[in-house]
Amino acid sequence: MRTLITGISGFTGRYLQAELTGNGHEVVGLTSDLADPIMLNDEIKRVQPDWVVHLAGIAFVGHGEPNDFYRINLIGTRNLLAALAECGKQPDCVLVASSANVYGNSSGGVLDEDTPLNPANDYAVSKLAMEYMARVWLDKLPLVIARPFNYTGVGQREEFLLPKIVDHFRRRAELIELGNLDVRRDFSDVRAVVRAYRRLLEERPVGKTFNICSGRTHSLHEVLSLMQDITDVEMDARVNPAFVRPNEIKTLCGDPSRLCKLIGGWETVPLEETLRWMFSH
Secondary structure (H helix, E strand, O other), X not given: OEEEEXXXXXXXXXXXXXXXXXXXXXXXXOOOOOOOHHHHHHHHHHHOOOEEEEOOOOOOOOOOOHHHHHHHHHHHXXXXXXXXXXXXXXXXXXXXXXXXXXXXXXXXXXXOOOOOOOOOOHHHHHHHHHHHHHXXXXXXXXXXXXXXXXXXXXXXXXXXXXXXXXXXXXXXXXXXXEOOOOOEEOOEEHHHHHHHHHHHHHHOOOOOEEEEOOOOOEEHHHHHXXXXXHHOOOOEEEEOHHHOOOOOOOEEOEOOHHHHHHHOXXXXXXXXXXXXXXXXX
């Protein structure tokens, strides 16, 4: 099976390439700009992929230019789906990565795929708009939508919270400045996430949406405590108001039941294990 990964050079893409290659896939990356439909059409016609995983996009909520979310995450995705639909060969499965941010602050409990959606920032709105737009193509393409909650691992950029925290402990910094320390997030390990993506491709549940999550949450206070236990480093953590985002989602905890029912036996390692892995690298 020839599998096309958009965003193959990114954090998740590199792990997904290794996961798929290790399970017998011929993996190719997308070289065209999603914003250039002519070049994109030419490349898709040449590659003729059997499977597609669409990871490319702007994933950092704090990205400085809001219009970029829509230009890349929404319009870029539409360009890709149009090219796939017109390439002369229908892929067996097209997995589109959305985000758990589409849930927003709609519920304080555990979120399943039927929870009402209430995006609270431009990033989340662009991802939800992408989901709705993608469904327009369901009569032409075998689409599956994944909603990953927060995940991390070795190689993630330090603009994301957990790599930033790990780096401060590695350098034995005396002080770290963060945003709201009480927000709670459902963290998974990137290696488990890409394994879930592979299994979704193999099962091909066309038209369905799946949370990719652990079902457990940790506050940043708890993350800091875990890192202190791992490293024996005491660090002063202070809230910098500049890092507190407006419309901050207080708690994001996902229900992975639908995913586990489909692929069976999937789970992510405890967060402490992921943090130890990141610290040691």
